[in-house]
Each structure stands twice: as C-alpha cells, then as structure tokens.
Amino acid sequence: MGLQSYIEQRKADKSLLVMAHVVCGYPSFEANLAELEIMAAAGVDLVELQFPFSEPSADGPLFVRANELSLRNGTTVDDCFEFMAKVSARFPFKVLMMGYYNTVFKMGEERFLERLKAAGGVGYILPDLPIEEAGSLHARSAELGLEPIILMTPTNSDARLAELAAVAKGFIYVVARKGVTGSKTQMGDDVADLVARCRRHTDLPLGVGFGISDRSDMDYLRGHADLAIVGTAALRAWEQGGAEQLTEFFSELLAG
Amino acid sequence: MDLFDFSTGREGYYGQYGGTFLPEILQATVSELLDCFRQCKSDPTFWAEFVQLMQNYSGRPTPITHLANLSAHLGGAQIYVKREDLNHTGAHKINNVIGQGLLCKRLGKTRVIAETGAGQHGFATATMAAKFGFDCTIYMGAVDVARQRPNVFWMENMGAEVVAVQDGQKTLKDAINEAMRDWVTNMADTHYVLGTACGPHPFPEMVSWFQSIVGQEARAQMLEQTGRLPDRVYACVGGGSNAMGIFQGFFDDDVELIGCEAGGHGAGSSLHAARLAYNDASVGIAQGFKTYFLQNEQGNMNETHSIAAGLDYIGINPILAYLWEQEKVRFLAATDDEVREALKLTMRTEGLIPALETTHAFAKAIEEAPTMGRDEIILINQSGRGDKDIFTVAEALDDYKWKEFIQQKARQYGQEQQ
Numbered sequence: 001m002g003l004q005s006y007i008e009q010r011k012a013d014k015s016l017l018v019m020a021h022v023v024c025g026y027p028s029f030e031a032n033l034a035e036l037e038i039m040a041a042a043g044v045d046l047v048e049l050q051f052p053f054s055e056p057s058a059d060g061p062l063f064v065r066a067n068e069l070s071l072r073n074g075t076t077v078d079d080c081f082e083f084m085a086k087v088s089a090r091f092p093f094k095v096l097m098m099g100y101y102n103t104v105f106k107m108g109e110e111r112f113l114e115r116l117k118a119a120g121g122v123g124y125i126l127p128d129l130p131i132e133e134a135g136s137l138h139a140r141s142a143e144l145g146l147e148p149i150i151l152m153t154p155t156n157s158d159a160r161l162a163e164l165a166a167v168a169k170g171f172i173y174v175v176a177r178k179g180v181t182g183s184k185t186q187m188g189d190d191v192a193d194l195v196a197r198c199r200r201h202t203d204l205p206l207g208v209g210f211g212i213s214d215r216s217d218m219d220y221l222r223g224h225a226d227l228a229i230v231g232t233a234a235l236r237a238w239e240q241g242g243a244e245q246l247t248e249f250f251s252e253l254l255a256g
Numbered sequence: 257m258d259l260f261d262f263s264t265g266r267e268g269y270y271g272q273y274g275g276t277f278l279p280e281i282l283q284a285t286v287s288e289l290l291d292c293f294r295q296c297k298s299d300p301t302f303w304a305e306f307v308q309l310m311q312n313y314s315g316r317p318t319p320i321t322h323l324a325n326l327s328a329h330l331g332g333a334q335i336y337v338k339r340e341d342l343n344h345t346g347a348h349k350i351n352n353v354i355g356q357g358l359l360c361k362r363l364g365k366t367r368v369i370a371e372t373g374a375g376q377h378g379f380a381t382a383t384m385a386a387k388f389g390f391d392c393t394i395y396m397g398a399v400d401v402a403r404q405r406p407n408v409f410w411m412e413n414m415g416a417e418v419v420a421v422q423d424g425q426k427t428l429k430d431a432i433n434e435a436m437r438d439w440v441t442n443m444a445d446t447h448y449v450l451g452t453a454c455g456p457h458p459f460p461e462m463v464s465w466f467q468s469i470v471g472q473e474a475r476a477q478m479l480e481q482t483g484r485l486p487d488r489v490y491a492c493v494g495g496g497s498n499a500m501g502i503f504q505g506f507f508d509d510d511v512e513l514i515g516c517e518a519g520g521h522g523a524g525s526s527l528h529a530a531r532l533a534y535n536d537a538s539v540g541i542a543q544g545f546k547t548y549f550l551q552n553e554q555g556n557m558n559e560t561h562s563i564a565a566g567l568d569y570i571g572i573n574p575i576l577a578y579l580w581e582q583e584k585v586r587f588l589a590a591t592d593d594e595v596r597e598a599l600k601l602t603m604r605t606e607g608l609i610p611a612l613e614t615t616h617a618f619a620k621a622i623e624e625a626p627t628m629g630r631d632e633i634i635l636i637n638q639s640g641r642g643d644k645d646i647f648t649v650a651e652a653l654d655d656y657k658w659k660e661f662i663q664q665k666a667r668q669y670g671q672e673q674q
Contacts, residue, residue: 054424054556055542057433058279058440064423064433077554101277102541106555127279128544153281155443160283178281179441 003046003122003147003170006094007205007226010045016222018254019046019207021098021231023066025075026052029083034243035234040091042250046227048125049087051080051099058100058127060182062232062239077103081119088120096149097121101129109137113144123147123170131167138167149173152198154190161201171205171227174198176212182232185211187220195224215253257507259575260461268457271581272539273547273574276456285443290458292363297465302362306355310469313354313387314344318470320477320635325605326622333628335621336486337608337638338474338502347611347640348470348498349380353449355466357384360447367391367446371435373400373428373494374565374613375407376640377451382416384449392416395434397427400565406647425559428569432543452495453573456544460574464500470637471505478635486635487628488512492616493587494529494566496573498639503585512586515576516616518562519589527561531572532580533589547574563592563652564612566640590619596652598622599642611640612648 001009010017020039022032039047052070056063080097088095097116104112104126116124123146129137131150138148147170152161154177165172174195176185185191191208198206208221209229221228230253237249259270268274278286296302310316319342323335340348353370360368368390372378378394385392394411398420401408411418424430432455439448453463478486489506491499493515503513520528523535529550531537537548540555549571550558562568579585590598595612598619602608610618617636625634642649650658 052556054551055429055433057436057543060437061423068424071556100542102551102555105541106538106551106553128277128541130276130278130280130283133275133277151280153279153283155281155284157284164280175281178443180437 002145003094004204007045007171011226016218016225017045017227018043019048019209019227019229020044020234021048021050021229023050023052023063023070023235024080024083025070025073026066027069028073029079031238032083035238035246036087036091038243038246038250040093042247042254044093044250046094046096047087047091048096048098049080049084051077051097051103053100053103056100058180060180060232062182062235066235077107081115084119084121094122095120097124099124099126101126104137109140113137113140113146117144117146121146123149125149125151125173127151131164134167142169151175154178154194158197158201161198165201165204168202168204171207172198172202173229174206174208174225176208176210179210181210183211184213185217187217191220192224215255218253268461270575270578273545273577274457274460275546276544277541277546278456278544279440281440282443285439286456289363289447292359293458293462296359296362302358306358306466307469309354309358310351314350315342316469317473317477318342320474320481321608322481323606323608326602327625329601329605330622330625332626332630333487333632333634334630335625335634335636336478336482337636338470340470340498340637340639341610341614341641345376345380345383346644347376347380348467348501348637349377349451349640350383351469351501352451352463352466352497353377353380353384356447356449356462357388357390360390360449361388363447365445365447367393367442368449369393369395369435369438369446370449370451371395371428371431372407372451373397373431373568374645375400375404375411376566378411378416378418379407381449381451382411382414385416386414393438394418395421395431395438397421397425397431399426400428400431403648404565406644428565429543429557436544451497453497453500453575454495454543454545454547454569454571460545463497464504464575467497467501468504470498470501471503473505474502474635474637475505478633482633484633485509485511486633488514488624489635489637490514490516490617490621491637492516492567492613492639493572493576494518494564494569494613495571496576498637500573500575502635502637513579513584514620515580515585515587516620517587517589518564518567518616519591519594520561520563522591523589526558528589529560529562529568529570530589532577532587537572543571545571545574547571547577563595564616565648566611566613567616588620590616592652594619594623599649600653608638609642610638611642611645612652614639615642
C-alpha cells in the first residue's frame with residue numbers, strides 16, 4: 001500500500017494525522033527507541049528517521065546540534081539502517097528516511113534504495129535534492145515502490161508548484177514558512193493560503209511542517225491539511241524533561 | 257575555451273561538477289539571481305561601471321612586479337607577481353564583492369550577508385555594504401573570530417554585524433551553513449554575497465566572472481612589460497576564486513596553470529585542505545554543489561587544517577575540479593612549513609608580504625623556479641597581503657618579540673580596567 005492510501009485509510013478515523021521526527025543516534029539509539037515508544041503510544045502515524053549529516057544546512061539550531069552530537073557519538077549510515085529495520089518491524093507507524101543527498105550519493109543511489117527498502121522504509125525526504133537532480137533516483141524508487149516526498153514552499157510560483165506536483169508521490173510536505181526548522185510559525189491566513197494553493201496542484205495528501213508545536217497549531221491545521229509534521233518541538237520536550245515531558249507533549253498535542 | 261557556454265551541456269555544470277543543490281525554498285531566489293546575472297553579463301554598461309568603480313575605489317589596475325632579487329637568488333625562471341594585494345582591503349576579494357554589490361542594487365535588495373573564514377571576504381563585504389548603504393551581517397566561525405580579531409574589529413566599525421557561528425568545526429564551512437540559514441529566511445530583501453567560486457550555480461560562474469578582471473589585466477600587462485606570455489602561472493586555491501580570476505586570462509594560451517592547495521602537515525597527515533593535490537578527497541554533494549570534498553566514506557565532511565584560514569575549506573571550485581580532470585590545471589600542495597620559509601624568503605629578498613594564503617603559491621613557484629631556465633617566466637597571483645595578518649603571521653613565525661609586546665599590551669589593558 002502506498003503512502004497516499006495509507007494516509008487516506010488512517011484519515012477515516014481521525015481528522016489530522018501526525019508525522020514525528022527523530023535524529024538517529026541523538027542523544028542515543030536507546031533514547032530514540034524510548035521516544036518512538038511514546039510516539040507510537042500517542043498514535044503517531046508516520047515517523048521520519050533523520051540520518052545525521054555533517055552539513056545540515058536546511059535544519060535549525062536544535063537539529064544541527066543533534067546531527068553534530070550524533071556523528072560525534074560515532075553514528076554511521078549502517079547504524080541508521082539497522083535501527084530503521086528494528087523500528088519498522090516493531091511499530092505500527094510507517095517509517096521514512098530523512099537526510100541530505102550526499103548520504104545517498106556516497107552509498108550509490110541503487111544500493112541506498114535497496115537498503116532503505118530492506119529496512120522497511122517507505123520513502124525519503126531529501127531537502128537539498130531539487131527535482132531537476134532527482135531523475136534517476138525517482139525512477140529507480142518507482143520501480144522499488146519507494147516514495148520521494150517533495151517539498152512545496154511559500155516562495156514557489158504556481159508554475160513551479162505544478163512542476164513539483166508532477167513528480168510528487170505519497171504526500172506533499174508543505175513548508176509553512178521561510179527559514180529553517182525549529183522556530184515558531186504563526187498559524188494564519190498565510191498558511192491556509194499556501195495549503196490552498198498547493199491543493200490546486202495536487203490530489204496527494206498535504207502535510208504541513210516547520211514550527212508546528214502545540215495543540216492550537218493542530219486545531220488550526222484541521223480541515224486545511226491532512227498531516228501535521230512535528231519535529232523540533234518534540235525534541236525540545238525530550239531534551240527538557242525526557243520521557244515524561246515527551247509523553248505530556250504528545251498527549252496535549254493529540255488531545256481532543 | 258568558453259566554460260560558461262551551457263548550450264550543449266547541463267546548465268551550471270563543468271563536466272560532472274557544479275550544479276545547484278539547494279532547498280526548494282531558495283529555488284525562486286536563485287532563479288531570480290541567475291536571470292539578473294545573465295542580464296548583467298550581457299550588458300556592457302554593467303562591466304564598464306564595474307571596471308570604473310574598481311579603478312576609482314580599489315586602485316585598479318593593480319600592477320605586475322618583477323621580483324628580480326628573488327629570481328636571481330633562486331637562479332632559474334624570472335618571477336613576476338600580479339599585485340592583487342594592492343587592492344583596497346588588501347586582497348582580490350574586493351573584485352567579487354563590488355561586482356555582487358552592483359548586482360545586488362539591480363536585484364533591488366537592501367541587505368547583504370556573507371560568510372568569512374580569515375575575515376578577508378567579510379571585511380570586503382562590510383566595506384562594500386558601507387559604501388552602497390546596505391545592511392550587512394557577516395557569519396564567521398567562532399574559532400575564526402577568535403583568531404582574526406583585527407578583521408572583526410574593522411567589520412564591526414564599518415557597521416556590519418558579525419555573528420560568531422558555534423556549530424560544527426566553527427570555521428568557514430559552518431559559517432556558510434549559517435549564512436544559508438539566514439538566506440532561506442530573509443531572501444526577500446537579502447542577497448547572499450558568497451565569497452568564493454564555490455556553492456550552487458550561478459555562484460562559481462558569477463564569482464569567476466568578476467575575478468576575470470585579474471587575468472585580463474595580467475595577460476595584457478605581461479605582454480606589455482615582458483613582450484611575451486608567462487610559461488607558468490601559480491595561484492593558491494582555497495575555494496578557488498583568485499586562481500579562476502588569473503587563470504581565465506590564459507586559458508587559450510600555451511601557459512601552464514598551477515593551483516596550490518593547503519598541504520597543512522603534509523600528505524597522509526589528514527591535517528590539510530588539499531582536495532586535488534593529495535589523494536584524500538572524493539566526489540560528493542554539499543553546500544549546494546557537487547565537487548571534490550574532503551569527506552569520509554559515509555559522506556560526512558572531515559576536519560581540515562591550514563596555516564592559512566582562507567584555504568581551510570573542505571571543497572574545491574567545480575570549474576577547477578573539471579580543469580584538473582582535463583589536465584588543464586596542475587595541482588600541488590604547500591605544507592605549513594614550506595609556507596613559513598617561503599614567506600620569510602619573500603620578505604627578506606623583495607620586501608613584499610604576501611598573505612599566508614598567497615604564500616602557498618609562492619612556495620611552489622620558489623620550489624620549481626630553479627628547475628626552469630633563466631629565460632622562462634613565472635607569474636604568481638599575489639592574491640592578498642600579509643601585513644593585515646600580523647597576529648597570525650607573527651604566531652606562524654613564532655616571533656618572541658611580538659609575543660612580549662602582546663603580553664605587555666595585555667598587562668596595560670588589564671591595569672586600565674582596574
């Protein structure tokens with residue numbers, strides 16, 4: 001089953017799905033597992049496992065530090081795939097790889113995709129790989145049934161949104177605002193307008209990310225988007241108060 | 257040879273190197289930049305305005321100097337240097353910065369940001385911003401801020417905000433990442449003045465174009481002064497902008513071009529920044545483009561080292577990577593020790609103080625000159641001057657009198673505070 005069908009099926013029971021995020025190996029794989037237990041219990045629908053990279057230029061300060069410390073802990077791509085296999089076998093949510101294209105390029109696209117598939121991943125998010133450079137990767141992904149998640153952003157023209165929609169699979173990652181991950185987004189007409197603009201170009205489910213941090217954001221997105229993408233806010237909760245605070249964060253986020 | 261004619265290949269690619277690997281949020285900004293750059297490049301009045309400004313503001317054309325004493329001392333080729341060190345702000349960096357400043361005005365943007373390693377590009381950008389009336393933020397690795405206080409002092413006094421970047425290795429590559437993060441947030445009114453001929457297309461082409469003024473002048477000056485072209489041209493290569501600048505004057509000639517990288521502690525030490533001269537780098541994609549990077553097998557970047565902060569960078573200009581592969585440019589590396597010796601020799605024989613970056617090119621020219629005939633000619637691009645680097649140079653030369661002076665100053669400031 002493709003991500004689009006999966007999302008539509010899950011949406012039969014709830015109005016807004018959630019995709020969460022962990023940086024592999026930060027603070028440790030054991031901690032990642034504990035975070036994922038909490039996310040699964042809260043009913044998270046999708047999880048992106050970020051493979052750490054030394055130059056995470058699309059990430060904000062919290063994830064930058066997480067990438068750096070994970071690498072300093074010695075995290076390797078092998079470790080990340082091994083962890084992904086464990087996670088996808090153990091939890092009900094679907095798992096995506098998130099990272100930077102050099103990780104894929106150095107391994108070789110073919111081998112990367114095969115390993116992703118073998119580890120139970122259903123797709124990937126590579127924010128520094130523009131669609132113009134993704135032809136061979138996307139073609140091979142289609143053969144393997146893996147889905148590249150495409151980002152649509154507030155600076156894209158309608159013509160560009162149409163180009164992006166033409167190659168998108170699974171769902172669209174709608175970037176709620178300019179900037180990097182992690183700072184607060186003011187939910188309002190700008191976000192609603194962007195989502196509506198994206199909607200005109202695609203029938204795929206729309207996930208909104210960048211700065212989604214609390215229940216009021218969720219309430220706002222309900223009815224506009226299919227999926228809320230929560231990254232930094234969850235990591236911040238974990239860093240501030242460990243398992244207890246993360247549990248609280250998700251129960252507050254998903255209440256009602 | 258027209259490297260920038262993409263009509264038969266992929267736009268922004270030089271062989272397999274280059275390209276544009278950026279987050280989607282910047283697609284519109286980079287496409288706007290590319291359009292504006294194409295207009296400027298095809299508009300002769302733009303280049304004329306640029307040249308005139310460089311003459312009036314920066315003292316162009318910079319001269320060519322014959323190093324007769326050094327040549328005689330070495331007993332081989334005649335050595336000439338292109339004096340980019342005589343530019344305002346003391347290096348070739350100003351060529352690119354003024355060019356991008358003019359372009360920024362055409363883009364209608366009011367704020368500029370830049371990364372800087374040694375501080376030279378940040379200093380030049382702050383200068384340009386002050387002259388053109390732009391707001392200016394400079395990103396600089398915290399390690400570099402600590403070792404380049406004089407440049408930080410000048411940038412701040414010219415009205416720029418200097419942000420010390422605390423991520424990663426806290427050097428140039430981390431400053432680039434942080435500048436990118438600013439740009440993805442503020443692109444509506446902000447132009448990113450990338451300092452070297454690296455990064456996503458069109459930056460390698462654009463920076464090379466502004467720096468081509470160096471090669472154009474140098475070729476004409478050599479013909480005028482010596483009646484012939486040089487046999488070899490040496491330039492240091494960090495990101496590669498000064499090398500691209502001077503090499504472009506000689507692409508269609510029978511002139512050997514030599515890029516000199518930072519050999520640090522030497523081959524096999526891992527403490528260096530030699531991407532092509534040593535065998536440690538491999539092709540990868542980072543910081544917006546594809547080229548040779550010093551990285552591990554997982555694709556994560558290695559730590560680099562050089563006595564010269566301006567050469568201490570993980571990747572190399574994609575055009576130079578291509579020309580190296582085509583065997584049109586030869587690559588060598590100078591070690592920190594060779595650089596120290598070359599600097600001392602140049603100061604004593606010629607009274608010139610090349611920047612530590614530039615001295616890498618001197619070191620290799622000094623090494624090869626004795627093997628050449630006395631009727632042969634070497635041209636070195638003296639990309640920057642070293643007197644501004646007095647703290648770094650004094651430390652590199654381990655000058656005890658300087659250290660005493662600094663200690664005495666520190667005591668004096670300490671007493672003033674009490």
